[in-house]
Amino acid sequence: MLFRRILFDRITGWWMIATLVTILLMPVIIGVGLCLKALPLFEHQSLFNLLGSSVWAPSKGEFGFLPFILSSVYVTLLSFIFAVPVCILSAIYLTQFASRHLIRIMYPVIDILAGLPSVIYGVWGILIIVPFISEKLAPLFNITSSGYSMMAGGLVLAIMCIPYMLNVLIEVFKTVPAGMKEASLSLGATHWESVKHVVIRKSYSGILSSFGLAIAKALGETMAVMMVVGNRVQIPKTPFEAGYPLPALIANNYGEMLSIPMYDSALMFAALLLLIIILLLNLVFRFFIYRSQKHES
């Protein structure tokens, strides 16, 4: 009886370690696999050239990834600027000032939006956002734009990230102990002041992790962005110009992979770039979250 239990323990213990190691090795395996496929690129161009050049001429064998990297960063930043203030303010309102009823309605709304397939966001973007930009927004600044632009990508991405951010932010704000808020109020602070000094301060790490979540999602989102961003190989100078983020590059040109020499290596390299950027970002965010958690306690 005891032997059987110990055997069970050993076998399952071994299996558990095996699975954990496999999972943890996954990013390494994926990274190595992509690296191997991207290797042929380096015979013709140095890493510096690949990352810094803006010349994209695959049939001549020249691959400059700079426009794609910058487009990715630009559109993510735009979506961030649109989403963050709205999300934080809304989350504050929903958890602090509004009735409990409102939050209950919000939950299914958030769930539905998080579950909507991204092609649908793309279609919605084409139907509503693109004409909005070309007919109403751009003329305000005296610019002609087709509407397929960084701005469109940023807006669509913002709408896609908002459900996730809101979810985390609501959870985070809710878990601030009510006692602290009440202590602050009893000391004579106004409602908003309590919110500002107590709730937000205590939730720094949570807010940061919601940011990390949103950025990772925005950087990696493929289909919706591809449909509205204009897919033009250039470094966009204004948000009304088109751009070409990394995931769109991979999805659009998947078909040419085997037809042009080294194109498959180039696309795998793009995937590798995405992987590395996101891993690095995660590191940075984790570090700040860790720091702010230390401050909290």
Added chain:
Amino acid sequence: MNRRKQIEEIVFKLLSGLAAYSLIFILGFIILIIFIKGFNALSLDMIIKPPKGGYYYGGEGGVLNAIVGSLYIAIGATLIAVVIGMPAALYINVHLIKQKRTQNTIRYLLDALWGIPSIVYGAFGFTLMLYLGMNASLLAGIITVALLITPILVRTFDEVLTTIPKGLHEASFALGSTKAETAYRVMMKQGFSGFITAVLLAFGRGIGDAASVLFTAGYTDLIPVNLNEPAATLPLAIFFQLSSPIPEVRERAYAAAVILTIIILIVSLTARLLSAKYSKSNLK
């Protein structure tokens, strides 16, 4: 001083209220449009029939192929994720309970994994497929999606497990259980509804993702009967319907989107209900 505070208070209350309500308005607007367009094109035929020839060109039939294909892939991938992910999450919380630093490192790596875009998994899955000589099939799709959702399962389950008080571990060990028994008999029982939540979340992600199946699962008008056949998926069905020159077919894409959304809604509502149940009756 008081005046300023009062103004600040009013301003921010207004601002945040404005933000919240306009957000609700916009989000509700999106859902409304999709549902209205979708229900217009939705018919019983769409759910129960696979497409007849030339469906994307105006023919008859429905998207049963995609519904079944998506379910197959999501269920298969979730099974793999459970088999691989559940033991891993339990291990972190039971065997490593004393090693906080290791735990934190592992959690960081898991977070990083969660952030990897699905297109990277798709690209990797495609490379793997070629390397193994597979053709675009149900199996390739299942493997790629499994890669995508396992981190989600592990991380969510792990979050749940961390809320179980350490006292339970110690009591279990004190009573003479082995580590495995603590993990599977005690922790699982305690965290069971949290486990179900994690499974449902992973499932929801697996069924709705397009980029990972775009290169790997292929597409077909038929319902796959074995692992080696290509499988249609709802996101791709939507995509191909949108690519048709015929406007009626494009309208049908919204109906497919509504079907997908309803499936995901059912899944996430169940997950929310279960997690609410879980947080109330913590220690039985």
Added chain:
Amino acid sequence: MKTRIAILILIYLVIFSACVSKKRAEEAINVSGAFALYPMVVRWSEQYKKEHPEIRFNISAGGAGKGMADALSGTVDLGMFSRGITKQEKDKGVWWISLAIDAVLPTISSDNPFLSQLRAEGLSQDEFKSIFIDGSINDWAEVISSNNKAGIMVYTRSDACGAAETWADFLGGKQENLDGIGIYGDPGLAEAVSKDMYGIGFNNTNYVFDINTGKKRPGMEVIPIDINNNGKIDTVESFYDSLNDLLKAVGNGIYPFPPARELYFVSNGKPVKQAVMDFIRWTLSEGQKYVLEAGYVPLDQAELNIQLKNLD
């Protein structure tokens, strides 16, 4: 315990499906690729199944590039292809069969204010090149004698596709040289152009003309190509009002080739599946009678004979 049962069930399923699949795989034909060929292959598969009900077709679109990538990597049996095959692809061992002919047309919105002038004067190959590739012409006033300046908004395809490569070929470049807003997919591009009155783009015939009515789809218009470069569209150059006229012009070689082009099935070496070869043989013989009604130009008999020889 539960996980162990689950694993056993999984292993059983995998083994089971591997055993059953051989015969079924032999009777399945997997096709993917160009949007341009999709309606044709679908029509063919419907007719073919009437005589061979045991054959199952799995057809999906996704662009010519996807078709080639899928075919060369062996993930499908046949790729649908809508542009010329490159040396690189031939080196990889691609095998191909010509099926039919269709064309890429330059498109504008039916709301374009210069429509009537454009229809009367057309644009020459050089002018198209300056618009799509060089960017040296970027205002409608430069190609149409008009006083209203209006910027030309160039649209192209973002996905690797036959239409863009063929159009670029006509202009002496490659798809990557086309400089414009990249829209995904044929219908996406058609819609973008039809909504932008200053827009210019290009589409496959099936996305410009409605196969049932033979007329152009609402919102779409075609810029006639000024083939002889004389600054106006002569009667012989004017055939864009109905699909039949256009197809006739393509078939007679009046419409330039490119942007008219051959459509192919491609595969990684000669297909080994008997079912696939039988199907291809059928498309080149009995299948040809469905080509015209599907909106394409059939190959002439001499060409068909050459292709049939390739099968043996």
